[in-house]
Amino acid sequence: MISWKKHYKKGLLAFALLLSTGASVYAQGDAKKGEELFKANCAACHALDKQMVGPALGGVVERLKTEQNLDIDWLHQWIKDNEALRSSGDAYANEVFEKFNKAPMNTFPNLSDQDIDDILEYTTNPPVAETAAAAATGADAGQTTVADLEKARAERINSTIILISLLVIGGLLIWLLLKLRQLVKLQQTEELSGLNETRVASFSELYQKYNYIGKIALGILGLLAFYGVWNWLMWIGVYKGYQPEQPIHFSHKIHAGDNKIDCQMCHSSAKYGKVSEIPSMNVCMNCHRNISEYNGSYFEPGRDKAFYDAEIQKIYKATGWDPASQQYTGKTEPVEWVRIHNMPDFVYFNHAQHVVAGEQAIISSHNKKNPNNKIDVVCKACHGAVDTMNVVTMANDFTMGWCIECHRTTEVDMNNTYNKEYFQNLHEKLKQQYPSKEGKITVDAIGGLECGKCHY
Known part of the structure; x- marks a missing residue:
């Protein structure tokens, strides 16, 4: 009997150790470190709760154990070198590869076994946000509500008192005005009454009496009106500050500013x-x-966050992308963007000529004229600091005078490969032709002020 009990106790102990060993498969990593590693290595293609390029990874350890009878060692092999695992003929590895459009997963030989354990712990037991602070905030909110009601009531009483006081003061002022009017009438003499009869009673009488002043005034008003109309005509088509809302919100500050995406990646x-x-x-x-x-x-x-996520969904809708299946449905919708910068039809402007041939010259000229607002990208000279704009705004007026002033003050970059070849035989001639510029050739010297350059 004693022997049976002894073996029974040993059996229970062994079973407990077995359970603890099995549980440790899911608790042998650090979830917080795993979260950092997941965001750095996995988040581009995976999420915990939804399919992206790859499958959702929430509970992947338990899921593989239950559905495929695969242990954590298989995941180690897959993460470190899934290509080698597929090449070995592993059935499930090749099944996953086929299922996800034969898109090979990156290999991660740099991750240690502990790193992978940390990531898998994060997918099994992601850190849960603390709720105590939220509960405390809710309790405080209940107390604040009572205080707010008392405050609102006191403000209403004060407003009523102020309104009544103003009405009383207004009544007193009206009464004083009436009394003053009575006093003035009592003090009027016969001489004052006769003088009142000689006063001008209408505008026509006033104009007849002082008609020469009226003509001068009308002439001045006419000149001012002409100037106003002329000034209005000169600013037709000038939309500096124009900032329309777009059908899909695109923040240049987030893309070009925070994420440092080059302008020409999109505007190629x-x-x-x-x-x-x-x-x-x-x-x-x-x-x-x-x-x-x-x-x-x-x-x-x-x-x-919900606002930005909804805008990304608009992109998916426009392109017909189904994030669940990671495939295009073929059902697309046009996006009606609102154009901001638009030169008139009678104006010729070539971006390439400015961005390639004039890049360094424009940047240098702008920084000399604006030492406190220097630029690092040629685009900013015309379009402003786009990398700080959430909604793109027209930064300059783009008038003819604005362009001519730039051509008169921007020095041609003779060291630019394009200019060096194109103007190889003209450099000395230009320096002799414009000696007053001390060898510095500005854009106006190479045809920058010719009408036919921009109007044809």
């Missing part, structure tokens, strides 16, 4: 074409195929 034709085109939605999808929600730290006033 600005460097090699006449027009800087509006990027197609496929350009947006180069990044947003894998970025389905906003996880940045910057928020515009009045905006929250």
